[in-house]
Amino acid sequence: MYDYLIVGSGLFGSVFAYEASKRGKKCFLIDKRNHTGGNVYTESLEDINVHKYGAHIFHTNNKEIWDYVNRFAEFNRYTNSPIANYKGEIYNLPFNMNTFNKLWGVIRPEEAKKIIEEQKQAAGIKAPKNLEEQAISLVGTDLYEKLIKGYTEKQWGRSAKQLPAFIIKRLPVRFTYDNNYFNDRYQGIPNGGYNVIIEKMLEGIDVRLSVDFFKHREELEQLAKKVVFTGMIDQYYDYKYGVLEYRSLHFKTKVVEETDNYQGNAVVNYTDKETPYTRIIEHKHLEFGTQAKTVITEEYPKEWKPGDEPYYPINDAKNNEIYKKYKQLADQEADVIFGGRLATYKYYDMHQVIGAALAAVSKEFAETAPDFTGPP
Ligand code: FDA
Structure with missing residues (x-):
């Protein structure tokens, strides 16, 4: 019998699994995808780490979180300085x-x-x-x-x-010549990609991939005393109060053979109406890559329908009202911990989801945690 069945191997599930097994608990982790890491997963193409679910740049103001992730990987000096292309005119962001x-x-x-x-x-x-x-x-x-x-x-x-x-609550305007997108004290990309962090966290833990919790719910629930659930909360309750809505994305990834440097920057936003994608990511620049070829990804925003990849929650009044009802049910569960972006219907940056997972660990093991939630 396992202590925890962890549904989802994203940052929330992986941090929880790592911390629980460090405390001597037996964890069984499943993911419906054929890889671990959730949305921070990178795939190697032409020896370049490709951010399969959108560019992920780690940034935080919280020293505890920064020290925590640095235990699992060394971070490079990447600083996010996107540029905007408006009909061929280039502007700094x-x-x-x-x-x-x-x-x-x-x-x-x-x-x-x-x-x-x-x-x-x-x-x-x-x-x-x-x-x-x-x-x-x-x-x-x-x-x-x-x-x-x-x-x-x-x-x-x-x-x-x-x-x-x-x-749009506010639009940051800076009256200095400073192209650093984030105001945070710490930022970078882990050397070797986020997979390095996830693999270290999951060392020695029983992991089963390509397993959808909802297809084997009954047998899976019997394997462990408690469940840590990081999938969609509306699906967990069989959509009984309705479907929570998202915005989705579609990624088109291409290997560019003709050049080793396609756009000279990791992130270029296309701010005109006519170009159908919102941005192009050139992955090698996130790691100062010197490979002979380059890989780019065009990012297309997409209307979401059930079954599509849920990326951004639509936290309007209607959806928040529905979520509140699911949360009331979740709060009554004694043996299920809901965490991560899908189970709490919330956009989280990576440092925030790590903070939330560490807070859940402290609560579960009745420990006093250092302030991992920190400033936003
Ligand atoms: P995540 O989605 O990663 O993991 C959940 C896992 O559960 C998935 O692997 C899924 O397959 C699995 N699962 C779901 N249902 C299941 C089921 N029924 N059975 C089995 N498994 C199931 N943050 C940041 O700090 N800097 C950045 O630059 C970016 N960039 C960025 C770009 C884009 C396009 C998006 C959408 C998001 C970002 N983020 C970000 C946010 C970042 O992706 C986010 O903080 C984490 O991935 C959240 O981790 P979770 O574990 O919550 O979810």
Whole structure:
């Protein structure tokens, strides 16, 4: 008899399995995919680590989490500095003095602030009614038209006028010449890819792949005293309160033979409306690769329907209401721990899901944990 049946080998399931087995518990981990790691899994193509489920850049402000992941792998010095391609014009992201210089020819921060302020005033929006008005009221018309509108409309598959204002709460604008996307103290990519971390966490643990919990639920549940469930919570309860909705993505990955350097940067966002994908990832640049060929992935946003890969939860009022009902049921379960992005219907960055798993471990083993949740 196992102590825990862990459903899902993403970061939540793997951290839980590692910590529980360190405490002498027997774990049995299953995943419906044919590999471990969940969405942080990388696949080697032309000797390049390809981020199969979208680019994953680790970043955190929390020293405990940073020290924790560094126990499993060394991290490189990768700093996320995406660029935007708007109809062939190149701009630095996040919005900073390099972006403003390219847009308006301004050199000093005061000049950039003045232009943004003038555009906000000219738009005269007092109470934004939709995403378009919200974005213009935050950063003015030029940044909105060239760098926000097309990208956001593709991402959500709707006009910015039909999208609610709350989607964009704030738009970080930086008045320094700093292209580092994240404000966090620590960031990087694990040398050898995330698989190295997952493999170390799961060393010595019984793992079975290509096993869907729902296809063998009864027999699986009998194998362990408790279940750690990281799949979709609505499916766990047979969709009795309805289906929780997501946005999905479609990835087109290609080996480029003709060149060893396709776009000169790991992440290029296409911010016009016409290009059908939102961004192209050139994977080798995440690891400063020097391979002879290169591999790129085009990322296409996609409407989600049941059966598709669920990527981004749609946390609007309707879905949050449904989730609340499932959560009430989950809270009554004595022998099931729900965790990770699908079981809590929440977008988590990697450092946050690791923090949540470590907090679940502390709760389960009645230990006082260091502050792993940390600042966002
Ligand atoms: P995850 O989805 O990884 O794992 C769940 C596992 O459960 C899966 O392997 C699944 O197959 C399995 N499963 C589900 N149902 C099952 C069933 N019925 N039976 C058996 N197995 C089942 N974060 C960050 O910090 N930096 C970044 O750059 C990015 N980038 C990024 C890009 C994109 C496109 C997305 C969508 C997300 C990111 N993230 C990110 C977030 C990151 O992917 C996320 O924090 C973790 O993958 C969450 O790990 P989980 O364990 O919660 O889920």
